[in-house]
Every structure is written in structure tokens, then in C-alpha cells.
Amino acid sequence: MTILGEQIIGHAVRKGTNGEIFGLDAATGEKLQPGFGGATLDDLEAACALADKAFDTYSETSLEARAVFLETIADNILAIGDELIERCMAESGLPRGRIEGERGRTMGQLKLFAGVLRDGGFLDARIDKALPDRKPLPRVDLRLRNVPVGPVAVFGASNFPLAFSVAGGDTASALAAGCPVIVKAHSAHPGTSELVGRAVQKAVKDCGLAEGVFSLLFDSGRDVGQGLVADRRIHAVGFTGSRGGGTALMKIAASRAEPIPVYAEMSSINPVLLFPAALAARGAAIGTAFVGSLTLGAGQFCTNPGLILAVDGEGLDAFVAAASTALANAAAAVMLTPGIHKSYCEGTARLAAHKSVKTVGQGLPAETLRGQAMLFSTTAEEFLAHPELQDEVFGSSSLVVRCPDEAALRRVVEALEGQLTIALHIDAGDHAAAAKLLPLLQRKAGRLLVNGFGTGVEVAHAMVHGGPFPATSDGRSTSVGSLAIARFLRPVCYQDLPAELLPDALKDENPLGLWRRHDGKLENA
Amino acid sequence: MTILGEQIIGHAVRKGTNGEIFGLDAATGEKLQPGFGGATLDDLEAACALADKAFDTYSETSLEARAVFLETIADNILAIGDELIERCMAESGLPRGRIEGERGRTMGQLKLFAGVLRDGGFLDARIDKALPDRKPLPRVDLRLRNVPVGPVAVFGASNFPLAFSVAGGDTASALAAGCPVIVKAHSAHPGTSELVGRAVQKAVKDCGLAEGVFSLLFDSGRDVGQGLVADRRIHAVGFTGSRGGGTALMKIAASRAEPIPVYAEMSSINPVLLFPAALAARGAAIGTAFVGSLTLGAGQFCTNPGLILAVDGEGLDAFVAAASTALANAAAAVMLTPGIHKSYCEGTARLAAHKSVKTVGQGLPAETLRGQAMLFSTTAEEFLAHPELQDEVFGSSSLVVRCPDEAALRRVVEALEGQLTIALHIDAGDHAAAAKLLPLLQRKAGRLLVNGFGTGVEVAHAMVHGGPFPATSDGRSTSVGSLAIARFLRPVCYQDLPAELLPDALKDENPLGLWRRHDGKLENA
Known part of the structure; x- marks a missing residue:
């Protein structure tokens, strides 16, 4: 062709x-x-x-x-x-x-x-x-x-x-x-x-x-x-x-x-919740794995982990330290378009300059049209006081929100907009706390996942890639x-249609061999 | 109580x-x-x-x-x-x-x-x-x-x-x-x-x-x-x-x-399509049955038959004659509220005075707060030229649209807004013509019914009481x-949740005994 x-x-x-449109070489910006x-x-x-x-x-x-x-x-x-x-x-x-x-x-x-x-x-x-x-x-x-x-x-x-x-x-x-x-x-x-x-x-x-x-x-x-x-x-x-x-x-x-x-x-920032037992057992390992997800595809996924929530403490320190270390070796990757690259640079610059935000990690410096991965940190109090910190920065940028306690973490979750995914990192000792939070998390996202990250969206029967506004327009x-x-479907009812006018799906003899509900009960053939 | x-x-x-609201006696308007x-x-x-x-x-x-x-x-x-x-x-x-x-x-x-x-x-x-x-x-x-x-x-x-x-x-x-x-x-x-x-x-x-x-x-x-x-x-x-x-x-x-x-x-006017063989065989009987549906509950149903479409001819004449005769004995019924009664009177007066519309039947005269049933007639050409003739008149009022031929009837159907129901009156000789029209009718309504009227909405598993805008806001x-x-539902996906955090509906052991899709295939228990 x-x-x-x-x-x-x-x-x-x-x-x-x-008018005329040209594709651009993403790496050089040339037509x-x-x-x-x-x-x-x-x-x-x-x-x-x-x-x-x-x-x-x-x-x-x-x-x-x-x-x-x-x-x-x-x-x-x-x-x-x-x-x-x-x-x-x-x-x-x-x-x-x-x-x-x-x-x-x-x-x-x-x-x-x-x-x-x-x-x-x-x-x-x-x-x-x-x-x-x-x-x-x-x-x-x-x-x-x-x-x-x-x-x-x-x-x-x-x-x-x-x-x-x-x-x-x-x-x-x-x-x-x-x-x-x-x-x-x-x-x-x-x-x-x-x-x-x-x-x-x-x-x-x-x-x-x-x-x-x-x-x-x-x-x-x-x-x-x-x-x-x-x-x-x-x-x-x-x-x-x-x-x-x-x-x-x-x-x-x-x-x-x-x-x-x-x-x-x-728009989704895909919060990642780190629970105390999991952080204590393997905070550093989660931090390293997180950077893998954050930088995948230059962070240009709808499901990129843009927000980390956890209660302050040694486990979280270990997470941030490991993430910063891993990030320091992350090469800057070519972004999809000059426009997306520009927005990413503006978004990360805005965070870097924000009075409530500290820069706690960064990837290798970026050449032209590449995005330098960034990790920022703030507190629950500041996050709640500055709704703009929820804005998606499309690319490999993420924000850690340090919460003084479980109650503050819950308040942060309550303030979140709708999301495609929310990830929980938990160990057995965290199950009770996670169970308490699940009803709230379920209100906020189309997919809840445990001990992983939302990047990697399996094409399957049980997948939901959706969620409440603004993750999508229709949750x-x-x-x-x-x-x-x-x-792309709507139901239609056919009342008293003669057999020859009925669609195959609804004929008595069930020529398509469908599962159908008869008086509400599923039956096959 | x-x-x-x-x-x-x-x-x-x-x-x-x-403020204060009073219920009104519908028959008298008294508080x-x-x-x-x-x-x-x-x-x-x-x-x-x-x-x-x-x-x-x-x-x-x-x-x-x-x-x-x-x-x-x-x-x-x-x-x-x-x-x-x-x-x-x-x-x-x-x-x-x-x-x-x-x-x-x-x-x-x-x-x-x-x-x-x-x-x-x-x-x-x-x-x-x-x-x-x-x-x-x-x-x-x-x-x-x-x-x-x-x-x-x-x-x-x-x-x-x-x-x-x-x-x-x-x-x-x-x-x-x-x-x-x-x-x-x-x-x-x-x-x-x-x-x-x-x-x-x-x-x-x-x-x-x-x-x-x-x-x-x-x-x-x-x-x-x-x-x-x-x-x-x-x-x-x-x-x-x-x-x-x-x-x-x-x-x-x-x-x-x-x-x-x-x-x-x-808003829905629930078109009723009368086909030639059915009209020839039993035009008068359909006309009489139609009046029963039109006047049921003072016509105050979302599925009231407000529009009759048919190709001109003796069968349609017989339908109109029988409907007019039946209508002449229809008692005026108390309407739900003085406001609805007033709107009905205005709507029927507007039709009666419309230059493209003839009054071809009316019920017994109405006392206070009752609605006199009305039947009007126009042509396909006039109906297409006057979109306001599609406006719903809530109550027992209906409009017959006489079409010169099948093609004109199709054009009228094409011009219709979304409906809750469309009824077809057909005999065996009409099946081919009906089959040709079904895909178009299906675009227009949530329920297609044969040899009946839309009033009487069965509460069942296979019922659809809905349809394209403006019948409903969400077809x-x-x-x-x-x-x-x-x-009132939305899907949520749970990824890698530990068994004890899974909802009962999704536990391996299927405690609710649900039909579930495993890798897309329906299975029970």
C-alpha cells in the first residue's frame, strides 16, 4: 500500500x-x-x-x-x-x-x-x-x-x-x-x-x-x-x-x-493507595515497581499512576526513596506530539513551582521533544486546599500526598474526582482497613486493583475501562x-408479531441457539 | 393512617x-x-x-x-x-x-x-x-x-x-x-x-x-x-x-x-399504521377498537394512539366512519387536573382551527373539567408541511393522516420523531409490506406491536417502555x-482482589448461585 x-x-x-495536515516525526518534529x-x-x-x-x-x-x-x-x-x-x-x-x-x-x-x-x-x-x-x-x-x-x-x-x-x-x-x-x-x-x-x-x-x-x-x-x-x-x-x-x-x-x-x-490521575502493612513489608519494592508503571510509554496512558496516597511514616519514606532512585536512571522518552510535550513541560513546571509541592525525584534530563519523568510530594492538607493539584498532567509525572493518618487519607479520597482506576497496595494486615474503604473507592472508579498498577488494560470480558466523570462522560x-x-445498543420490544416478521433472535425455534430469558429465566435452546 | x-x-x-400545596378534587376543582x-x-x-x-x-x-x-x-x-x-x-x-x-x-x-x-x-x-x-x-x-x-x-x-x-x-x-x-x-x-x-x-x-x-x-x-x-x-x-x-x-x-x-x-403520539389488506378485511372493526384505546383513561396515557397513518381508500373510509360512530357515544371523562384539562382543550381547539385539518369525529360534549374525545384528519402532504401537527395533545385526541400511496406513508414515517410505540394493523397479505417498513419503524420506537394498540403496558421482562428522543431522553x-x-447500574472491575475482599457475587465458590460469564461463557454455579 x-x-x-x-x-x-x-x-x-x-x-x-x-486545508492540509501533515504527520510529524515525533522524535524530530519534522513533517x-x-x-x-x-x-x-x-x-x-x-x-x-x-x-x-x-x-x-x-x-x-x-x-x-x-x-x-x-x-x-x-x-x-x-x-x-x-x-x-x-x-x-x-x-x-x-x-x-x-x-x-x-x-x-x-x-x-x-x-x-x-x-x-x-x-x-x-x-x-x-x-x-x-x-x-x-x-x-x-x-x-x-x-x-x-x-x-x-x-x-x-x-x-x-x-x-x-x-x-x-x-x-x-x-x-x-x-x-x-x-x-x-x-x-x-x-x-x-x-x-x-x-x-x-x-x-x-x-x-x-x-x-x-x-x-x-x-x-x-x-x-x-x-x-x-x-x-x-x-x-x-x-x-x-x-x-x-x-x-x-x-x-x-x-x-x-x-x-x-x-x-x-x-x-x-481525564484520570489513577490514585495509588499504599497501606501500612504493605509499606512496612516492601515499601522500597513498591517504589521501584511504581516507576516502571509511571514511565511506561513516556507515561502517556490514561491509566498512568499520577497520584500516590499513604499515611506518613518510614514505609512511605522507603517508597519515595526507592522511587527517586529508580527515577534517576529513567531515560527521557519521545512524546507523542510536540503539543503533548509542551503541555507536559508546562504541567510539570507548574507543579515544580507550586508553593505547596516539593520535587522529590526526577528522571534523566530530556532532549528535544522528550519528557523528563518527575515525582512530586505534598501533604493531605495542601492537596485538599488546592484542587488544581488534581489536574491531570499527561505524561510520566506523579504526586505523592502524605497523609497524617487514615482519616486524612479518607478525606483526600472523598475529595477525588472520578477515576478510571484506583490501585491498592495491601498485605494481609491491611485487609480490614481496605475493606472499610472499598465502598468509597467503588464510587470513584471503574476498576479497583490490588498490588499492581492500572497501566496494562487487559482486553477481556470482565474489564471495565471507564469510570465516573471526568474519567469518562458516562460511567x-x-x-x-x-x-x-x-x-451502541438499545432495546426494542416486539409485541404480537407474526412468526415470519420476527427477527431470528426471537423466533420460537431459536435458530441462532441463543441463551434467552423466558419469563425472566435464562434458557438455552 | x-x-x-x-x-x-x-x-x-x-x-x-x-408555601402550601393542596390536592384538588379532579371532578370539581375544589381543594x-x-x-x-x-x-x-x-x-x-x-x-x-x-x-x-x-x-x-x-x-x-x-x-x-x-x-x-x-x-x-x-x-x-x-x-x-x-x-x-x-x-x-x-x-x-x-x-x-x-x-x-x-x-x-x-x-x-x-x-x-x-x-x-x-x-x-x-x-x-x-x-x-x-x-x-x-x-x-x-x-x-x-x-x-x-x-x-x-x-x-x-x-x-x-x-x-x-x-x-x-x-x-x-x-x-x-x-x-x-x-x-x-x-x-x-x-x-x-x-x-x-x-x-x-x-x-x-x-x-x-x-x-x-x-x-x-x-x-x-x-x-x-x-x-x-x-x-x-x-x-x-x-x-x-x-x-x-x-x-x-x-x-x-x-x-x-x-x-x-x-x-x-x-x-x-412525549409520544404512538403512530398506528393501518395496512391495506387489514383495512379491506376489517377497517370498521379496527376503527371501533381504536376508539376504545383512544378514550381509555380519558386518553391520558403516554401510549395513547395520537396518529393514524394509512393509504387512502375505502378501507380507511370504513375505519374513519366506524371510529366516528363509536366516538359519538363516548362520554367525556374527568381529566387528571385542571391544568391538563386546559391544555387538552387548547390543543384540540388548535387542531380544530388548523387550516389543514378537518374534524371527523367527536365524543359526547364535555361538562366542566372533562375532555371531549376528538378525531381529526389531514393529508400526508399537509402533515409533512406542518411539523406542529406532530405535537402531542395529551388526552383522547387523534389525527388521521391520509396518504396517497405507500411511498407517501413512508415519507411520513421518516419525518416522525421518536416514539414509545408504533402499532401495525396487518393481515397476511400485508406481511411483505410490513417487513419492508420494519427497519425504519425500529429506528423510531421502543415497542413495535401488531394488531393492537399501545395502551396497556404489560409489566414484564420483555417490555420496553422507552424510545428515541423525544419519547424519552435516553432511548x-x-x-x-x-x-x-x-x-441505575454501572459496571466495576475488580482486579487481583484477595478472596476475602471480593463481593459475594464474584467469589469463586459462587455463594449466590448466580449465572456468571467465565471468559465470556455463561455458566451456572
Whole structure:
């Protein structure tokens, strides 16, 4: 394949004429060729019209046909070969191992949803058969299944150019649900986006699906992305990015004539709670492990551990000392974009200069466009007095909050905003204290984890990558794992439909072999 | 019990001091004693503080304890006896049979959710066990369950003083989910609300639950209701009422520091599509049955058939003729409130005077505070040219849209806003045409039904009482039936938790005997 700077509108490719975007070599900031034409509002209109037209047929494709489609996308991505890996490395500054791993993860996500489709449980099929003899009134025949919500807009993320972008989790779950997808490519990796977009486009053709099932647009400003969210034919939005960007899309979606759901993953500092027994037994070891998580991928994970909470004492001293030592040898890593690098430098400078904050550790000095890892410290009292210390600094920066006692630690947790993850480091002697805190922690985060760090988000059935605002715009869902399909579904009830008009999922003879609820009770076949 | 005009704040009762509200005799408009004190902002604060405090313990009560609590509420409502029925009849103008039936429905809903709790499927328990030997990286242990979102605000509805009010569907599903509830009583039936509120309060005491699990406030204006939605301790809202009221609450919820979901059921005209073969075979019979649905409960149902669509011809003439004849004998019925009566009269007068609309049938003339049933007619062309003809007229008013052909009928359907229900009247000869239209209809409504009318909403597992905006604010859910519990849940993932810290739903030994997904596959015990 060759990168041509073209967007994808159904079966067609078309160079946008609304400005030009260039991918940048993350390590040098130099422009990568070719330029990518930004979409015009006509391009947006064409993509939305095609998606709307494709919906009625695509939403009723068989589960098996959709599963094969997702598997075909995965195969087509692999078939791009090393060109994808190299372009993605250049655009992101991430190393080969990470990008190859991310490609595997992206393919794994697509295949996971193929399995979800073949299982069919997401349809939540329910049958309450008619009771014509019921007194005082007969009961009608009621059957329920989930159907896709409609065409979905997906915004590519800067920090996962494959797994959270063109054919990433949002696209995979929306396509699995039966929703056509229009992707707004992230400007940080347009070449990667085009390559993956062509792989998806080819899969649409390979599988003989309606062309509007997938389009990919580049946006030289904000009009196309905002126009996408405002378009009446779009019925849900998937976004991963900044709090400012996410809340802007939420506002647009809420002010439409027909408001639609926005699933925006935004801002999380992923508190790590260190309990006394664990600190006493292995404070230093936890400190060293923490630095591994903090500096992974230049700290550019939504689940990066940006906040450490513990009761003051020798254990915490040991933790901080070990973390500082480990940090002192941490090389500064290339960041994703010059913009992200700039924000990181500003954020860490702000903390370094904050009157309530001490710098307690730092990584090796940074050359151009690289981020120096940083560790700061403050007290519970100061943290509570300065809400801005909760602001996410995207990158390998973290803040230790020293608490005088357990009660102060609890007050700090109570003051926290919503989070993707909260980690607890505990030994057996801490279980009672942890149990007391769990109900509160559960209010605050989508994932609670023990003796680890939130980085490393397994794509699985029991994963939740979500959480209360501002971690996400909608804490009732996840963007990673098989449950993500629920975001793009709505239930429909069919009352007294003749057998021949019923969808397969709800026919008496259960041709799909689904688990279904009969009068509320799960039954198979 | 005696009605004292008091609100309920946890275990306490307290007469509000912010203005006074009176129930009105619906048939005469006369004040019913006693007066009810409106809540102050202090009352609101007290109720929210108690609900917040109750959340951590109530959310972790056992499924069985919560089931018994719901059953106790049902028993306590029945124990109020005839005082409840009589007060409710006076405040609503609805006949005894309807109110007794609604009490049964309300108790049935509570018991349905007791069953949902004992089944436990709503927890969506998932377990992906650790794979320590997986290459290249081991897998952590991941377990997922749904947890309640937090305290919920419920707004009582005017048209179902029992089933959609203090202990109605929203309250039952929120309490089942594990959420404390604060009800804002509807001003149309304060006496009914107090009686039912005391029954719930007694159940909280009977079951030894935290007092903040339930409170009931009266609002002499809008400050308390709006303040409830704005309060940071409230995490979701259930509302049934007007489009104006619902969208106002949506705006408040979206502009909070932490936006929350609003489940508002608002406005639906419930189109009824009459197909040619059915019309030819039994146009007149459908017309007569239609009037039965139209005039039920003075037409004051969210699912009232407000729009009839059909291709012009003899069958449709027969339908209209039979409907007009049946209507001519329909007695005018007392409406719920003077305000609703006034709106109904204005709405029907507007239609009667509309230049594109003809009056084709009317019920018996109306005395004071009663609504005269009305049937209007227009053409597809005029309907498409006048979007205001889609506006809901709450009461027994309906509009027939005569379409020149199938294509015009489709264009009318395409122009429709979201609906709670769409009904199709079809014979075997219409199946092909109906099948062609189903994907479009499915985009527009939460329930599709054949050869019936949407009035009569069965409380069941496969029911969907919901639909795209403006039928509801959130088409991903239902307010009737067991699936309603999903509105008040969010998933949480537990990673590598020691066995003793895991909730029962996720322990290896499955003490609750739940169906759970292991690596995505449903298994029992």
C-alpha cells in the first residue's frame, strides 16, 4: 500500500480540499510526506448520507457475517505489514515492540468482538409468551432484543494510534453492534490512519457490505469533528482525549434537536493507595515497581499512576526513596506530539513551582521533544486546599500526598474526582482497613486493583475501562473489553408479531441457539 | 393512617414551610384538605445528606434483604386499605377499578423486582481468572459486577398516581438496584403521595435499613425539583411528564460539574399504521377498537394512539366512519387536573382551527373539567408541511393522516420523531409490506406491536417502555419491566482482589448461585 493523503468515503477515496495536515516525526518534529487533505463539509455530508443509508441493511446482517467482517479487518491490518509499523513508529515516537504489541491488541479486540457476536448474549433476547387465558386480562406476546443505535462517530486517540483509533476499540464495538462508523482521524497519525482505513474499506468490499458502513475523514480544524457530532444521522459518539475536547463534544451532543450519548474518555490521575502493612513489608519494592508503571510509554496512558496516597511514616519514606532512585536512571522518552510535550513541560513546571509541592525525584534530563519523568510530594492538607493539584498532567509525572493518618487519607479520597482506576497496595494486615474503604473507592472508579498498577488494560470480558466523570462522560460503560458493545445498543420490544416478521433472535425455534430469558429465566435452546 | 400534609425525610416526618400545596378534587376543582407544606432548601439538603450517607450500606445489602424490602413496601401499600383508593380517586378523577388495578400493578412491579434481585442476572457477574503462565505476559485476575450508581431522584407522574409515582416503577427499579431514592411528589396527588410515602418509610423501618434510603418532598414551586437534580449527591434522575419539564431537567443535569443521566419519559403520539389488506378485511372493526384505546383513561396515557397513518381508500373510509360512530357515544371523562384539562382543550381547539385539518369525529360534549374525545384528519402532504401537527395533545385526541400511496406513508414515517410505540394493523397479505417498513419503524420506537394498540403496558421482562428522543431522553433504556433496573447500574472491575475482599457475587465458590460469564461463557454455579 502507499499512503496518498486521501480520506475514505464509503467505497471511494477522495483527497480533501479543506486545508492540509501533515504527520510529524515525533522524535524530530519534522513533517512526514504526503500531506493529508482536510475534509470539507461536503465530504462530511457524503459520509453521513452513506452511513445512514447503510444502517438498515448493516444492522440486520447476520451475527456470523458481522463476525467474519471483523476478522477480515484484523487480517487486512496484518497484511499491511511493516509499512504500518514503521509509519506508526515515526508518527508516534513509540518503539517497535510497543507498536507491534498494539497491532496485536487491535486485532485481538476485533476477534474478541467476533466471539461476542457468535455468542449473541449481548442481544439480551427475552421472550414472554402470550397468556391468552390469564385473568382478569390476557397477556400479549412480548419479545425483546437489543438493536444498534445508528451510525456512530469515532474520534481517534493520540496515544493509541492503533488500538484506540481507526480500527480500535470504539470502531470494533460499534461495528459489532451493527452500527456504521465514521472515524475522524487524529491529526497526530494521519498516515497510520489512512493505512488502517484502507484495510477496513477493503474488508467492507471483501465482505460485500454496504459501502457506508465505514468512512474516514481528516479534519484540518474542528469543523468536521464538531459537525459530525451535530449531524442528525449520527446517533452516538466515541472519543478518547482531553477533558476540554470531550466536554466540548458533550455540549454539542446535548444541544442537538435530538441529543445523543457521548462516550468520552477524558481525564484520570489513577490514585495509588499504599497501606501500612504493605509499606512496612516492601515499601522500597513498591517504589521501584511504581516507576516502571509511571514511565511506561513516556507515561502517556490514561491509566498512568499520577497520584500516590499513604499515611506518613518510614514505609512511605522507603517508597519515595526507592522511587527517586529508580527515577534517576529513567531515560527521557519521545512524546507523542510536540503539543503533548509542551503541555507536559508546562504541567510539570507548574507543579515544580507550586508553593505547596516539593520535587522529590526526577528522571534523566530530556532532549528535544522528550519528557523528563518527575515525582512530586505534598501533604493531605495542601492537596485538599488546592484542587488544581488534581489536574491531570499527561505524561510520566506523579504526586505523592502524605497523609497524617487514615482519616486524612479518607478525606483526600472523598475529595477525588472520578477515576478510571484506583490501585491498592495491601498485605494481609491491611485487609480490614481496605475493606472499610472499598465502598468509597467503588464510587470513584471503574476498576479497583490490588498490588499492581492500572497501566496494562487487559482486553477481556470482565474489564471495565471507564469510570465516573471526568474519567469518562458516562460511567455506565466501558471502552475496553467485550462489554463495550453495550454502548451502541438499545432495546426494542416486539409485541404480537407474526412468526415470519420476527427477527431470528426471537423466533420460537431459536435458530441462532441463543441463551434467552423466558419469563425472566435464562434458557438455552 | 391519616393524611397530615407532611413530607418524609428519612425516619422523620416534617411539615414543609415553603408555601402550601393542596390536592384538588379532579371532578370539581375544589381543594382537598389538608394543605401540604412545600420543602425548603434545608429539607432538600437533609434528604440528600441522608441518602448519601445511606448509600454505602444500602448498596451492599444482600439481594435477599433488598427483595424482602420491596415486598414489604408492596404489603404496606395494600395495608393502607381503602383510604388510599378513595384519596387517589378524588385526586385523579380516575374510577375505582382503574385505581385498584393500578395499585395491583404497583405491587406487582415491586414483586417483579424482588424476583429480579433473587435471580441476580442484572449483576452481569463476569470472571476472567488469572493466567499466570500466559505468554508473552501473564493475565491478571479480572472480575466484574454491576453496582448501583448512587442516590436517585424520582419525579412522580400526574397520570399514574401509584404506578409511576412515589413507589412506582422508577422507585422500585432504583431501590432494587441498590440506590437510595428521593421522590419529588407530583402536586396533582399529594395525599396519595403521603400515604404511599409513609408505607415506604415504614418498610425501611420494618427492614432495619438506613433511614436515608427513602425521602419524599413536596415542592410548592420548581426550586426543590431543580435543586434535587443539581445536587452533587444525586447520581441519576427518573421523570415522567411533559417535554418541557423533561428537557429542563436534562439541561440542569448536563450543566452540573458532574453531569448525570436523566431518564425522562416525555412525549409520544404512538403512530398506528393501518395496512391495506387489514383495512379491506376489517377497517370498521379496527376503527371501533381504536376508539376504545383512544378514550381509555380519558386518553391520558403516554401510549395513547395520537396518529393514524394509512393509504387512502375505502378501507380507511370504513375505519374513519366506524371510529366516528363509536366516538359519538363516548362520554367525556374527568381529566387528571385542571391544568391538563386546559391544555387538552387548547390543543384540540388548535387542531380544530388548523387550516389543514378537518374534524371527523367527536365524543359526547364535555361538562366542566372533562375532555371531549376528538378525531381529526389531514393529508400526508399537509402533515409533512406542518411539523406542529406532530405535537402531542395529551388526552383522547387523534389525527388521521391520509396518504396517497405507500411511498407517501413512508415519507411520513421518516419525518416522525421518536416514539414509545408504533402499532401495525396487518393481515397476511400485508406481511411483505410490513417487513419492508420494519427497519425504519425500529429506528423510531421502543415497542413495535401488531394488531393492537399501545395502551396497556404489560409489566414484564420483555417490555420496553422507552424510545428515541423525544419519547424519552435516553432511548437506551426502559421505564417499565425488569430491564429498567439497568438504568441505575454501572459496571466495576475488580482486579487481583484477595478472596476475602471480593463481593459475594464474584467469589469463586459462587455463594449466590448466580449465572456468571467465565471468559465470556455463561455458566451456572
